[in-house]
Ligand SMILES: [Zn+2]
């Protein structure tokens with residue numbers, strides 16, 4: 001992974017992801033960026049989001065409910081998705097043993113894993 005300088009556009013996008021702080025969807029990031037910088041196109045935002053997740057500056061935590069979600073928290077952790085309000089929460093736990101236990105299975109070299117829990121959040125439960 002080569003080190004490259006962040007462009008101004010990337011910095012603006014990264015700031016938007018941080019400010020949203022709720023595992024923003026690509027759409028939400030675009031809305032946020034466009035509010036301040038109307039000249040940036042949706043395609044530019046989407047392209048930069050995927051480039052930054054490839055570079056390890058953001059984490060693409062997957063597609064839920066039809067939208068790709070991004071996380072600015074690059075530490076290893078899991079996610080919980082509320083089926084009712086559709087918010088994505090951090091689960092600050094990580095089980096490295098899972099990767100170890102499965103290593104060697106069918107000759108795969110496993111370097112990481114993602115785990116997503118689903119159910120009802122504390123607000124929706126009550
Ligand atoms: Zn909820």
Ligand SMILES: [Zn+2]
Pocket residue numbers: 023071073077078079089090
């Ligand atoms: Zn997260």
